[in-house]
Amino acid sequence: MTIKIKTTPIWTGGVEGKCDRLHETGIIGSLRWWYEAIVRGLGGYACDPAEESCKFDTKSYEKSLSGDNSLDNALSAGLKEVCPACWLFGCTGWKRQFQLQIENAPITPLHFRTSIDMNKSWLRLIFGGESQNIDNLHVFFGDLRFRFLIRASNTDSADYVRSQLLMLFLFISKYEGLGAKLQHGFGQVQILETGSGTGYGVNDGLKALYRQINSGKFKFLRAEGSLDTPYNLHNFISLDYDLPVSSLKIFMQNSSHIGSNSKSLEDRYIPCAFDIRYKGKDKFGMRRWLREEKNWSESDNPKQLGQIDRLLGPRSQWKAGKNTVKIDENKRAASRLCIGMPYKIDDRSYRLRIFGFVPPALQIPEGELTPDLLSAYCQEYMQHAFNENIKQNNIIYGKDIIEQIEANNL
Ligand SMILES: [Zn+2]
Structure with missing residues (x-):
């Protein structure tokens, strides 16, 4: 699946916080972060990997496999304690259901515009660190092309992965932003091509997610037991x-x-x-x-x-x-x-x-x-x-x- 976007500067962080090459992990991190908020909003549980992440239950999986169960049943046994976000993005013992390659990523020098001089020093300090020099920093800007390689265990799962990634990109382009330092205005995105035909809307992916959350397949907790987070x-x-x-x-x-x-x-x-x-x-x-x-x-x-x-x-x-x-x-x-x-x-x-x-x-x-x-x-x-x-x-x-x-x- 290929998604082509047009964007304002995107910040992905990386080595020493400098945005000197496009980091797939930064983009994946941002997608996951939004996905967690959406999962929680739809009544599901999404762990906070910074606190305690889910784990695939290898023992139950192996036990189920040895008991003559189908691969799908064995996987379900292993996934009992895995939240919908970890299912898509991976956790201990469970692989991310897709790989991301950024095929085209033009860069441009970082710059800012401010109407008061004091802000100039602030921005130089925030982005330039101790040297307070931002003149050599770069951000991604222009038309970016993302290629997703889906690696799900069967066609239904692959369709679901595709629906979730597409939903995320649509959601981000319609309502929010992609990448890091969104509070500084980075990451406004417009989708140019989804490579999945037209007519697919945000709600299609959200409905599919809602059904999965309520299928009992994943670790599932209603809001009352959920993490104390505003990101919902x-x-x-x-x-x-x-x-x-x-x-x-x-x-x-x-x-x-x-x-x-x-x-x-x-x-x-x-x-x-x-x-x-x-x-x-x-x-x-x-x-x-x-x-x-x-x-x-x-x-x-x-x-x-x-x-x-x-x-x-x-x-x-x-x-x-x-x-x-x-x-x-x-x-x-x-x-x-x-x-x-x-x-x-x-x-x-x-x-x-x-x-x-x-x-x-x-x-x-x-x-x-x-x-x-x-x-x-x-x-x-x-x-x-x-x-x-x-x-x-x-x-x-x-x-x-x-x-x-x-x-x-x-
Ligand atoms: Zn999780």
């Missing part, structure tokens, strides 16, 4: 906007550019997500807006998180008098909300996506933060920041997607 489709929102070119011109000035000079005229995408999410000139900066206009709290205590910190991630360090305070290692967390880089859709407009997960049990001035409330905040902030004729396209709630799949299977 149930808490997910995604909003798309079209912005007029004029609303982004502050980022297109020469003085806004940092990184390789060869990218100073790049206008197919505008890497200004930091300003939009964090802080920028004029009304840009959701973090500042939440603090100054919405009275959300931001913690000054390295051992505690405020409301803003729980949604957008804590600051890594800040000044208190003459001292620099650093956040406690175990309080570090990435932003739950991501704002993609605006990318050009025609001569007049750019598209921008906001997506992410509502942190559980977060009390804000109106009560507990829900997907609807978070979406309302995002909409209000976008009006505030861009106050021109921005056009809101889709608002997608994970809970609606789930409801649709469940209703369909009643």
